[in-house]
Amino acid sequence: MSTIAPPHIQQLGLVSLAQIRQLLSSQIAAETHWIKDLSDQEFAQEFHRITHAQRFMQRWEADPQFREQVINNPQQAVARYHLDVDPEEIKPLWEPQLLEQLQTAGKLPLLVERCRDFAQAFEQCNDSNLIAASHNRHYTAWRSRQMNRLSSQVPQWLSEDIGHFPVSFELSQGCSIGCWFCSVSAPTLEDIFFYTPENAQLWRKVLELLQEKLGTAAGEGFCYWATDPLDNPDYEKFLCDYHEILGVFPQTTTAQPLKNINRTKSLLKLALEKGNRLNRFSILSLKILDKLHEAFTPEELAFVGLVTQNQEAGIEKASAGRMREYNQRQATKKEQVVDESLPGTNACVSGFLFNMVDRSVKLVSPCPASDRFPNGYQVHDQTTFTTVDELRTFLDKAIETYMPLSLRPGDRVRFRSDLKYEEFEDGFHVSTRFLTLKFRNDPYLKQLGKVILKGDKTVSQITSLFNICGTSTPTTLKALNLMFAQGILAEQPEE
Known part of the structure; x- marks a missing residue:
């Protein structure tokens, strides 16, 4: 097993220890106390282990030869890429079936739990x-x-x-x-x-x-x-x-993170100082991944997602x-x-x-x-x-x-052209190969579906028609606006 000294506790990658802890504390769930409970030295060591596990997974996702080598000779694989991590300790990360088993049993290794905390905190770059x-x-x-x-x-x-x-x-x-x-x-x-x-x-x-x-x-x-x-x-x-x-x-x-490495590092540092949670590098070849891992330490890429x-x-x-x-x-x-x-x-x-x-x-x-x-x-x-x-x-x-909040009286009402329509005695279904929405349990919905399917009437014309049949305007509008909110009525630009 390789032993690589972790960075100085006051400098973890591009920004300071205090900044890293603040970023993590603001993102990881409050019930996760390990960030604040660890001493500075302990936190530096744990951050070092997490980032090396992160780099292991970057290589695992991108490189089939690395995956094969990990399976056949895991210690040789991590030594080759200077990874300070035990493949067996993080095995649930690269074996989904094992992850599910251990998670169900409540027996996830501590490092795996912390890696997942870290990943979940930064996998979404939008709020x-x-x-x-x-x-x-x-x-x-x-x-x-x-x-x-x-x-x-x-x-x-x-x-x-x-x-x-x-x-x-x-x-x-x-x-x-x-x-x-x-x-x-x-x-x-x-x-x-x-x-x-x-x-x-x-x-x-x-x-x-x-x-x-x-x-x-x-x-x-x-x-x-x-x-x-x-x-x-x-x-x-x-x-x-x-x-x-x-x-x-x-x-x-x-x-192009390698076009100007100093610029890229400065940008990542600036982003962290401004509170940015995650940036991404698109990896177009294994050669680029090799050069990236040579130019950046695991700690420097802690808050970077690689799109392989x-x-x-x-x-x-x-x-x-x-x-x-x-x-x-x-x-x-x-x-x-x-x-x-x-x-x-x-x-x-x-x-x-x-x-x-x-x-x-x-x-x-x-x-x-x-x-x-x-x-x-x-x-x-x-x-x-x-x-x-x-x-x-x-x-x-x-x-x-x-962007109206609801349908307007003059809006022509019709189903999206990509929807399949099925009629029933008490209503109708609209569906695609991915989703089916049901509008049933009221006989008038069958007639409403027919009118919308024809697609030649406005909201006011539909409510007037159903008024004659004994259905109140609020009832008809409620049904129409429900369909509108569900996105099944045509809104795309006209041809």
């Missing part, structure tokens, strides 16, 4: 409670409908994994990386939104406007999309403004954008048809998507990729702006048009 607590009730209701809609369009695991963030900013036009599987078909890098006095002023005013319109939810955005954030040499300056105005230092996901996109990792990629095009080419070669109902999005914004280079803004939400929406998100409305007043006009119009 959905802050988004849901936005003072703009119209936005939160609309976002909830998009979440409910998507839950019937993709598998449950994917639906639960998508964050539905309120806002995203592209600080460049295009991306320098050119990943072959890019789900949003990022174009080649063409231009950059530099932090000039003019751009800085516009940027700050846009952030202030979003704070006014969305409240706390505005802080739960990020500054990339079909871009790599580190393409912008002024990226950190924009994030500092974001933190100053919205109170949150956005998380970063980049595929290398082919050896075998992670299924969203069939959207360039990946969808690749799947279609492969299917054509094999004379097969691409199953468009399989996971086809990793778009994670239900809200406003900005490109600050061309001053554009779109209202978007995730959806399965299709010929109409090849990149896995739909655009409800869009515009360009040159002033913040123009942007304000668009935001107000988008909120008023697309």
Whole structure:
């Protein structure tokens, strides 16, 4: 077993011991007392063990040869990669069946429990409670409908994994990386939104406007999309403004952490000092992973999630954008048809998507990729702006048009076109391959379903029709608005 001395107790990676303990204490559940109960020396040692276990799992997920070596000769495997951890002690982390058995028996090893505490505290880089607590009730209701809609369009695991963030900013036009599987078909890098006095002023005013319109939810955005954030040499300056105005230092996901290692370390240090909980590096090859682990200690990567996109990792990629095009080419070669109902999005914004280079803004939400929406998100409305007043006009119009709290009298009511409709004596079902919603136990629901299926009547026409049949307007509206909230009524942009 290798013995690697832990870092000095006052310096664990990029920031101090006190800062690490504060970050962990603010995230891990109050009933987990080990952080505050340990002495500084004990905490430094435990943090060292956790980060080496974390690095073990990064290698395990990315590298099939490492997995094979761990199984055949575990001590040789950890020695080869300078990992100060006993594979047997953390075996429940890499053997899910054993984890389940020991968890049921209440016999998890202490290190495994602490590793899981640590991972759970930082695996989510968004706070959905802050988004849901936005003072703009119209936005939160609309976002909830998009979440409910998507839950019937993709598998449950994917639906639960998508964050539905309120806002995203592209600080460049295009991306320098050119990943072959890019789900949003990022174009080649063409231009950059530099932090000039003019751009800085516009940027700050846009952030202030979003704070006014969305409240706390505005802080739960990020500054990339079909871009790599580190393409912008002024990226950190924009994030500092974001933190100053919205109170949150956005998380970063980049595929080029090794382009300028000193810059990357400075960014990670700055993020931790500003209270950021997690950043992510996309790993495109095992060679990149090797170099990353050479350049950064396990402690320095403690608050970094690695997205193992290398082919050896075998992670299924969203069939959207360039990946969808690749799947279609492969299917054509094999004379097969691409199953468009399989996971086809990793778009994670239900809200406003900005490109600050061309001053554009779109209202978007995730959806399965299709010929109409090849990149896995739909655009409800869009515009360009040159002033913040123009942007304000668009935001107000988008909120008023697309984000009603309930159906309006003039709204035409129809089911989403991707839903299967089944009629019963006491109501109806609507379903996809992933979810079925039942509206039953009242005979009038059968007739209501028929009317909605036809799709040619407004809310006021439907309530008037059912009034004649003896069903009160409040009863009909309650049923219609329940369906509206569940996301089964058509809201997507018109063809």
